[in-house]
Amino acid sequence: MSINHVLLGVLSGQSCTGYELKKIMQDSPLMPWSGNNNQIYKSLVELHDRGLVTSEIQHQESSPTKKRYTITVSGLAELKQWVLGECEAPTFRKLTLLQLQFSDQLSDDELESLLRRYEDELEAELHLHQEKSRRAPIAAELHPRSRVIHQLIHENVASFYIQERQWVQRLRLELSAYKEENNMNDNNHIVEKDGVTYLDGGSAGLQIRSEQDLLDIIAVCWEHGVERVLLHADGLAEDFYKLRTGLAGAVLQKLINYRLKTAFVLPQELVIQGRASEMLTELNRGASIRAFAERAEAEQWLLG
Known part of the structure; x- marks a missing residue:
């Protein structure tokens, strides 16, 4: 998967400026790019050169000139070919699990502090995602099937944070019980x-x-x-x-x-x-x- 296909996907729903594309990517939990300007504009130039998007200069009296990009028929065909490609299982890579694997270096209090911070971070990310979902209602012009997919995508992301938070809470409880049971063995x-x-x-x-x-x-x-x-x-x-x-x-x-x-x-x-x-x-x-x-x-x- 490349950023080019993500840009084509966004443009398949609406024409956008480079800044609008960057904002959409930053706000999406599904797009693993920082969305920096250089990367986006470099990809847009490549897509334009391949005839997958067109660009239109929009002059504004009181604002800087904008360049708006629109997907072409060839771009839609390229996007469809990518969507029909091989499905990939999600990459299982969690830094916190790696930290926990080597947590023998930590005292009980330090480990509890690490888990509490991780739980707080998950809680904050969950609330942020839920707020973004609430403030970004699905466009009425979307096909009803697309509305269902978009809704369940948001629920899928939320479920990750919820399940991860529940796992951390269980781990904290298990460690607390272990500590209590083994205090006498010290x-x-x-x-x-x-x-x-x-x-x-x-x-x-x-x-x-x-x-x-x-x-x-x-x-x-x-x-x-x-x-x-x-x-x-x-x-x-x-x-x-x-x-x-x-x-x-x-x-x-x-x-x-x-x-x-x-x-x-x-x-x-x-x-x-x-x-x-x-x-x-x-x-x-x-x-x-x-x-x-x-x-x-x-x-x-x-x-x-």
């Missing part, structure tokens, strides 16, 4: 102090909302050879404090079964609420699980 949350190591659930942002969440924590402890865990109140679901849910009992029993020395950092107001206080008081008499109001106290016991 060695930075394995604390070594006074020759003792423990998993700090607070810095890891660990959440215990089910027995499976606790099993995931136990798996991390085994992977790193850790036998001590520090858990924080903000990582415990509300159901933990409601004995009828059975969550607290299941969690505490598994900690005992897997022989993990565990310190809970629980504000006093949480410890004294309901029947959970009785259970925690009973556990505080044991050697493997204790509850403390302050982190420093919990860590001191955990390291002992």
Whole structure:
């Protein structure tokens, strides 16, 4: 495909000046040319020399002289031959995908920033295309079939931006979920102090909302050879404090079964609420699980 065929295509619908052709090409999402003057006028000279277009000088009293180009019968035949030529599959070339392929160089925050900027760019391009489509109604003199084609071309372009935006949004969600699920696997949350190591659930942002969440924590402890865990109140679901849910009992029993020395950092107001206080008081008499109001106290016991 060459710019010559695009110019013939535009001229098949209306006569235009070089400036008008440039403007049409700049506003179209389908014409992959910048539409600079030198390229357009060079192509028009070539088309004129081949007899595919004619030119007419239009003199204006208060404005510069214009040269208006019109397609010829030979030009229409050339255009038809090109339209009937081989169909090409769309070229799959996205710079952002290439950037993402090498995004191992980026931190989580830098990658999120890149994706957010790309999503914003897609949103802006979609709105721009929709606004151009709204402001450029299809000419009434077009054949009804042409109106259908033009309308669906605009929808095709819009669908690209919409689907690409949805893909980016999904990628951001998937990466966010991956980050949350794998936070606990970060060695930075394995604390070594006074020759003792423990998993700090607070810095890891660990959440215990089910027995499976606790099993995931136990798996991390085994992977790193850790036998001590520090858990924080903000990582415990509300159901933990409601004995009828059975969550607290299941969690505490598994900690005992897997022989993990565990310190809970629980504000006093949480410890004294309901029947959970009785259970925690009973556990505080044991050697493997204790509850403390302050982190420093919990860590001191955990390291002992």
